[in-house]
Amino acid sequence: MPSDLMSQSYFITAINSNIIAQFQSLGIFFGDSLSLFEYLVKESILKDRNGDSCALNQSAVYKALFDQGFDAHDALEDVKALHRILFSSPLNLSEKDLITHCQANPFDEAYQDNLYLDQRHQLVQTLNTKPHGTISKGMVEKIASSGLSFANLQSLFDRFGRNGLIGVLSNPPTNNRGSKKPRVTKSKRILLAIVQYFEQTASEQ
Numbered sequence: 404m405p406s407d408l409m410s411q412s413y414f415i416t417a418i419n420s421n422i423i424a425q426f427q428s429l430g431i432f433f434g435d436s437l438s439l440f441e442y443l444v445k446e447s448i449l450k451d452r453n454g455d456s457c458a459l460n461q462s463a464v465y466k467a468l469f470d471q472g473f474d475a476h477d478a479l480e481d482v483k484a485l486h487r488i489l490f491s492s493p494l495n496l497s498e499k500d501l502i503t504h505c506q507a508n509p510f511d512e513a514y515q516d517n518l519y520l521d522q523r524h525q526l527v528q529t530l531n532t533k534p535h536g537t538i539s540k541g542m543v544e545k546i547a548s549s550g551l552s553f554a555n556l557q558s559l560f561d562r563f564g565r566n567g568l569i570g571v572l573s574n575p576p577t578n579n580r581g582s583k584k585p586r587v588t589k590s591k592r593i594l595l596a597i598v599q600y601f602e603q604t605a606s607e608q
Contacts, residue, residue: 415517427511434505440464442504468492529553537600542593549586560601569594
C-alpha cells in the first residue's frame, strides 16, 4: 500500500477500531512512494521527456512516463495514477523493487506509531495550556515524547519539590537505566525555567 507518512496517518486514523485486528492479520505493508521515486531518479532510471532528472512528485513522474497529466486534487485519480506508475508503466517495477525501495512498514508498526503520535499530541496540549512561554515548543514536544503530561509534572513538584522534578527530567527513565540519556534534558537553564514556573505558581496560590 504505497503512501507517504501523512497519508498513512490519515488512513489509520480513519479506520474503524472494529476492523484494526483484521488489517493486522492481513499482512498489509505501507510504502513511501517518494523514496522509490528518489531511488529511480538517483539511478537515472527515471527521466523527464527532455532526458533530464525528473522532479520528485507524482504529477511530474506521471507526466514523464505517460506524457499526460491527472487531477492530483482528486483522491481517487491520485490513487489510480500511482497504481498505474507502479504496476502498468514502462518502469516494469518488480515486487522486489517495491519492497526494497519503498521503505515498507508493516501495518502493525504503523498503527503503533500512530497511537504514540496521538498520545504525544494529547500530552502536548496539556503542556501548551500551562507553562506557555516558559519553555520552547520543541522542549514541550520533548517532554510529551517522554510520556509526561502537565499533571505529571505538577504532581512531581507537589510531592517531591524542586529536586524531585529536576531528577525525573534530567535522569534516564527508570525502565532504561542502561542508557545515559536524560528522560528530557540536562540543560540547567531549561530545568531552572521549568522549576521556577511551578515555584511561582505555588507562591501565587
